[in-house]
Amino acid sequence: MNFLELVRKRYSLRKYAPRPVGRAALERCIEAARLAPSACNSQPWRFIVVESTELRERLAETAFSGIYKMNQFACRAPVLVVMIRETSGYAARLGGTLRGVPYSLIDLGIAGEHFALQAAEEGLGTCWLGWFNERAVKNILGLNRRTRVDILFSVGHPEEGADLPEKKRKAAAEMCEYR
């Protein structure tokens, strides 16, 4: 599978089979994220992979309740991955402040997508989730109040019969020009 094929294969999976996910596959996904580039090589990320049924159920129930319930599909995923944004190193922070761009968020995007693309290569589906009760997530995981949990991923095998949805994107001419 070449990279463009992998990119086309990755999509936001919202229908998960109950089948568990192997630890080795998860480790390869984390390895792909670990090797991601970042501003000044700050690597401003940390992952918590929640596999145990009891913890995952408690986490999902509170993370996706109330105003966050549009993401309740993630309660059926056999794995939830919590992505924490750490503070960048000094040089990246200084540069980011001078430029007015918090690079650590771009870095999070890069590392998270490495994770998601490796998952797609493993035959797994993922969904990037930004809309959840962060406070509840931190409470349940015993994280410091000031920890920044910006992203969760739901991870699992696609439900049987799940179709690869068509990608709806702007045309190339709308998002790129050559000069």
Added chain:
Amino acid sequence: MNFLELVRKRYSLRKYAPRPVGRAALERCIEAARLAPSACNSQPWRFIVVESTELRERLAETAFSGIYKMNQFACRAPVLVVMIRETSGYAARLGGTLRGVPYSLIDLGIAGEHFALQAAEEGLGTCWLGWFNERAVKNILGLNRRTRVDILFSVGHPEEGADLPEKKRKAAAEMCEYR
């Protein structure tokens, strides 16, 4: 080449051969970026691929001068790609405001890394550049003052004899735990 091999192959190239880059390869890099996921499918990005020698030289000279000269290596890249951050759609913007996370930056990271990984697959090298004179870039390209040019990429073939550098990253156990 599987995805982890591609991830290992991608590195920040700072020594470019003068050899030009084919348009078809650039189009495939843009295609990979175009298909990237984003919050609420906002696709908050736009690319300007600067290939023409005259414009590229003017751009590079001013973008990487003065306090930005640590990135002057990029003046020797045969292509510069300007990545513009557009405003996200309403839902992503509202969610981002409520959560305190500007998702468009995460989205930029995702799409930019799709670009960089496809370039690696093409045998090209890239470097993510966040440290440049944004005002000068906008002036030279005739962009509106309020346009957000967060990222430039230098793109080209590696200089002959360029070695794949070793990746220095935190150990897996330092950036991930399983629960």
